[in-house]
Amino acid sequence: MSTERTKTRYAHISKVVTVCRATGEKVTRYEVKFRKKMQDGTVVDYQKRFDTLRQAEAEKAAALAAIAAGTYQPPTRSKQATINALQATASPQVTATVAEGLEIYITHLKKAKAFGLSRRMENELRAIGRRPVGATLVAELDARVLDEYAISRKADGVALPTISKELSLLKRFRRVAVDLDLAGAVPNLRTSIGLRRSERRVRRPQGDELARILAWLEQHDPPTYWAARLAVATACRQQELASARWADFDHAAGVLYLSAAQTKTKKQRGVPLLTEALGILEHIPKDLGPRPELILGGISPYRICTGWRRACKHCGIKGLRFHDLRREAISRLASLGLADRQLMIFSGHTQASMLSVYTVLNPAALAQQVRQIEAQRYQLT
Numbered sequence: 001m002s003t004e005r006t007k008t009r010y011a012h013i014s015k016v017v018t019v020c021r022a023t024g025e026k027v028t029r030y031e032v033k034f035r036k037k038m039q040d041g042t043v044v045d046y047q048k049r050f051d052t053l054r055q056a057e058a059e060k061a062a063a064l065a066a067i068a069a070g071t072y073q074p075p076t077r078s079k080q081a082t083i084n085a086l087q088a089t090a091s092p093q094v095t096a097t098v099a100e101g102l103e104i105y106i107t108h109l110k111k112a113k114a115f116g117l118s119r120r121m122e123n124e125l126r127a128i129g130r131r132p133v134g135a136t137l138v139a140e141l142d143a144r145v146l147d148e149y150a151i152s153r154k155a156d157g158v159a160l161p162t163i164s165k166e167l168s169l170l171k172r173f174r175r176v177a178v179d180l181d182l183a184g185a186v187p188n189l190r191t192s193i194g195l196r197r198s199e200r201r202v203r204r205p206q207g208d209e210l211a212r213i214l215a216w217l218e219q220h221d222p223p224t225y226w227a228a229r230l231a232v233a234t235a236c237r238q239q240e241l242a243s244a245r246w247a248d249f250d251h252a253a254g255v256l257y258l259s260a261a262q263t264k265t266k267k268q269r270g271v272p273l274l275t276e277a278l279g280i281l282e283h284i285p286k287d288l289g290p291r292p293e294l295i296l297g298g299i300s301p302y303r304i305c306t307g308w309r310r311a312c313k314h315c316g317i318k319g320l321r322f323h324d325l326r327r328e329a330i331s332r333l334a335s336l337g338l339a340d341r342q343l344m345i346f347s348g349h350t351q352a353s354m355l356s357v358y359t360v361l362n363p364a365a366l367a368q369q370v371r372q373i374e375a376q377r378y379q380l381t
Contacts, residue, residue, distance in 0.1 A: 013056050016049065027119070030056035032063070039070040051123050055130070098141060098170075099134030101182045102126065105173050108180060119302040125173070128166055141174050142187040150191060167191060203319055204328045212315045217307065220314075223299040224307030226284050228325060230295075233277035235329035235346050237264060238301045238322055245293055246286075254278060258348075269348055 012034040017027070029049045036044050046063055050056040066072035096104075102125050109121075128134065133141075133149045146167055153163045177183040205213075210232070217225035227241050236244070240262055248257045256271040263269060273281070281295070289297020308322040330347050344350070 012060060013053070015053075032056050032060045034060075034064075036064070036067050038067055038072065044072060050130075051127060055127075059130075096138045096182045097134060098136050098138055098173075099129035101138040101177055101180070102129040102134070102173060104180055104182065105176060108176070119300075120305075121169075124166070125169060128169065133170070138174070138177050139183040141170065141177075141183070143189055143191055146170060146189060146191045201324075201327075203321070203324045204331060205320060205324070209315075209317050209320060210328075213308075213311045213317065213320075216311045216314055221307045221311065222285075223288055223296055224304055224311070226280070226288065227296055227299065227304045228308065228322070229280050230277065231322065231325040232329050232332075233280055234271055234273065235326055235333065235348075236271060237326060237348075238304050239264070240348075242294075242296055242299055242301045242304060244295045246295055247293070249281060249295070251278070251281075263348055265348060265350055267350070269345070271348075272346060 012032055014031045014033065016029050016031050029051060030053050031047065031049045033047045036046070038044060044067055048059065050059060063072065106122055106125055131149075132152070133145065136145055149170070150163050150167060153166065154160070171189045174183070174189060214225060214228060217228060227238065230236065230241055231238065234241075234256065236256075236258075240258055243262045244256060244258065248259075250257065254273045256273055256277075258269055258271065260266050260268045284295060286292055287297070289299055291298030305322050312318070312320055326347075330343060333343055333346055338346075
């Protein structure tokens with residue numbers, strides 16, 4: 001690991017970028033560090049890192065105000081020491097706060113999930129713990145607290161789909177908290193705050209967007225380049241691509257086999273490989289990363305997303321996510337005239353209704369295809 005620290009335009013705040021030498025993965029955080037003297041003469045050495053610059057500035061202002069008022073209370077023990085103490089108590093549900101419980105929950109997920117916990121979800125859970133709800137006891141986390149959380153987030157201008165996702169994370173945490181001995185029976189968690197569902201996403205690469213992104217990735221980020229090409233050719237999810245092994249690739253049958261642990265649905269499946277996908281697999285270097293047994297060399301799903309976002313930013317393309325390539329792939333397969341059950345084998349969906357979320361056909365291309373079919377029929381008759 002290597003760390004680069006640069007100053008920002010805010011006093012006492014530095015931008016810290018940590019790079020993993022093995023994977024090239026970059027993690028950016030903002031560190032607040034200062035030394036101040038309180039009214040009673042006590043010297044406070046404050047040092048803490050945050051996920052966003054806005055969080056860092058807000059927490060710095062709150063800490064300075066508390067120091068000036070003489071009410072600042074420095075932490076008496078480290079976060080890990082708090083977690084260890086909670087786990088050692090006979091009845092942690094009496095004392096565990098949401099912030100402390102989320103740390104135990106994160107540790108649990110890292111051990112329970114087949115491929116670990118994504119960096120994105122880990123950051124989201126920790127961000128929730130840093131908000132006022134983090135001071136609530138886990139045992140008191142119910143519908144009323146969730147309603148108050150939603151109202152507070154709406155007042156902060158947070159998008160409704162984001163609030164809905166955060167509420168889902170909190171509800172899931174509260175249910176698992178029973179198994180983690182952090183709280184008793186699960187109370188009513190049905191919120192009364194109305195959160196409208198987000199509109200169905202229809203974004204696909206337009207014009208030469210995909211070609212431009214792939215050209216940049218090929219020069220600057222080969223692992224993400226091959227991941228993107230495979231995503232379009234196979235319709236696989238990024239976690240499935242990141243965990244796919246060469247041993248699971250049956251070249252003779254033209255199938256990539258995925259175990260139950262590798263798929264989102266927790267069901268093993270075989271992905272049929274078309275000619276384009278077979279060609280891509282033949283050209284992927286076997287020394288792409290530190291884990292040669294994996295097709296993409298050990299690149300993580302998080303690293304794939306960050307590489308994709310970096311390429312989009314460089315190419316000036318907005319609103320195109322890596323997961324949109326899955327929609328592109330399924331839409332291309334649908335345009336070939338495949339039946340729903342055939343598409344579900346490619347996509348790995350267990351319900352045909354989910355295909356409508358990922359199938360977005362181009363009206364102009366569809367009209368041209370239908371005209372060609374009509375012309376062929378008239379010629380035959």
